[in-house]
Amino acid sequence: MKKTGIHHNIFTRILLCTIVFISACAAPTLTQFEVQRPSRITVPSEVKKVFIREDLVVNTNDQLGIKSQVLKQLASELNRMGRFEVSVVQTLEENNIDAEKETVAVIQGEVISGGEVDKGQFTDLATCTGGISGRLSSATAAGITDKAITLDNWRGYVCRRGAFASDVTELALSSAFALAGFEEGIPPKNQVVRTYKYKNLSLFAQANFSFTIIGLKRETLAIRADSANFGRSITEKDSYRNVKESHLISLTLGSLISSIRIPIFPIPSRELALAGRSNPKRIFYGKNRLPVPGKHDLPSKEKKQVIQKLVFKTLESFIRTISPYKVMVNAEVANGGKEEAAKLLIEGKPENARKIFQSIPEGDRDSADWYNLGLAYEAGAVSLEDYEDARRYYIIALEKDPGTKLYAQAIGRIRRYLAETGKLSKQTQK
Numbered sequence: 001m002k003k004t005g006i007h008h009n010i011f012t013r014i015l016l017c018t019i020v021f022i023s024a025c026a027a028p029t030l031t032q033f034e035v036q037r038p039s040r041i042t043v044p045s046e047v048k049k050v051f052i053r054e055d056l057v058v059n060t061n062d063q064l065g066i067k068s069q070v071l072k073q074l075a076s077e078l079n080r081m082g083r084f085e086v087s088v089v090q091t092l093e094e095n096n097i098d099a100e101k102e103t104v105a106v107i108q109g110e111v112i113s114g115g116e117v118d119k120g121q122f123t124d125l126a127t128c129t130g131g132i133s134g135r136l137s138s139a140t141a142a143g144i145t146d147k148a149i150t151l152d153n154w155r156g157y158v159c160r161r162g163a164f165a166s167d168v169t170e171l172a173l174s175s176a177f178a179l180a181g182f183e184e185g186i187p188p189k190n191q192v193v194r195t196y197k198y199k200n201l202s203l204f205a206q207a208n209f210s211f212t213i214i215g216l217k218r219e220t221l222a223i224r225a226d227s228a229n230f231g232r233s234i235t236e237k238d239s240y241r242n243v244k245e246s247h248l249i250s251l252t253l254g255s256l257i258s259s260i261r262i263p264i265f266p267i268p269s270r271e272l273a274l275a276g277r278s279n280p281k282r283i284f285y286g287k288n289r290l291p292v293p294g295k296h297d298l299p300s301k302e303k304k305q306v307i308q309k310l311v312f313k314t315l316e317s318f319i320r321t322i323s324p325y326k327v328m329v330n331a332e333v334a335n336g337g338k339e340e341a342a343k344l345l346i347e348g349k350p351e352n353a354r355k356i357f358q359s360i361p362e363g364d365r366d367s368a369d370w371y372n373l374g375l376a377y378e379a380g381a382v383s384l385e386d387y388e389d390a391r392r393y394y395i396i397a398l399e400k401d402p403g404t405k406l407y408a409q410a411i412g413r414i415r416r417y418l419a420e421t422g423k424l425s426k427q428t429q430k
Contacts, residue, residue, distance in 0.1 A: 103215030128157035337368030
């Protein structure tokens with residue numbers, strides 16, 4: 001029985017580029033801008049300095065060794081938000097703090113991280129396609145959707161596991177090949193049961209932090225426990241092999257189940273998925289703790305990126321609990337109206353766009369102009385009045401073109417900002 005891999009040929013690259021180009025053309029035109037949101041709790045305004053106590057952050061269960069990175073990232077993000085002056089310290093002499101003159105906050109807690117590798121063997125039901133157009137379309141579809149293929153030993157059909165994306169791609173390619181003169185458009189098929197080896201790789205991180213104010217009185221305002229995880233199932237494509245063949249498409253699932261002893265579809269139960277179950281002669285772990293994924297299980301560059309994302313996701317909720325935070329907002333630019341100004345919005349130049357829209361006489365502005373003017377105010381907002389002006393222009397746009405979903409959504413978005421403004425003002429006052 002012969003195994004083969006997929007090589008992306010020129011045709012595949014052209015097809016992918018075409019799909020990307022069409023998708024890009026169909027996508028709405030967006031502008032991106034940063035807005036500030038209030039924190040979940042309001043920290044007293046007299047708290048200006050925050051110390052992250054490295055000596056009071058436990059890392060006993062930090063198997064990935066990310067404590068230093070977590071604390072550094074926490075300080076960096078809080079400083080970027082601008083509400084506090086944050087520093088990581090080895091220790092802090094509280095007796096040196098003059099409670100009559102200043103009030104500070106201390107962050108302490110625990111960092112936990114780890115991971116595991118789970119190896120095993122699964123089976124799946126694959127559909128095999130024959131004929132020139134069938135082999136070409138099935139192999140190309142597998143290449144585009146990153147699906148492994150095998151060749152059965154009956155007329156050399158190409159076998160691959162079905163998925164919505166790859167099935168749709170194969171149908172389109174098969175029709176294209178048929179129109180180009182390659183054999184039949186719907187080639188004959190059969191099915192096989194395939195086995196393959198897999199490796200489930202997972203990493204996780206957790207941060208348990210408290211935020212305590214030290215001044216005339218000691219008070220803990222917030223305690224958070226946040227976590228993030230990453231998982232990937234790595235299939236060894238070279239391990240694919242056909243273990244049962246059915247030469248007639250009518251002999252499908254029912255007959256296959258009765259003629260084999262191994263399950264057809266992956267079983268979600270972890271115990272049944274372990275290699276010790278599918279291959280009793282080889283036990284991978286037994287009662288021992290599963291190992292922390294190493295450099296051979298995930299490329300070092302990717303592992304670094306994964307850990308960075310885990311750290312960020314772990315800290316995100318805690319940061320938003322104690323500090324006003326900034327987020328990027330995507331808003332759709334309305335089609336029509338003054339194209340020159342709309343283009344400036346898309347390029348991230350709301351101030352320039354605002355000047356052009358305001359130069360248009362009010363009676364000559366259509367609904368798109370009014371909406372985009374509101375978007376220019378929203379994207380460049382620095383005060384409560386800017387948000388109020390944006391809402392007023394959105395309302396005018398909706399009155400000119402009632403029922404437009406884009407305009408109604410903008411009004412709702414601005415109402416949320418206005419409702420948050422009072423709380424945000426208290427949290428950011430110096």
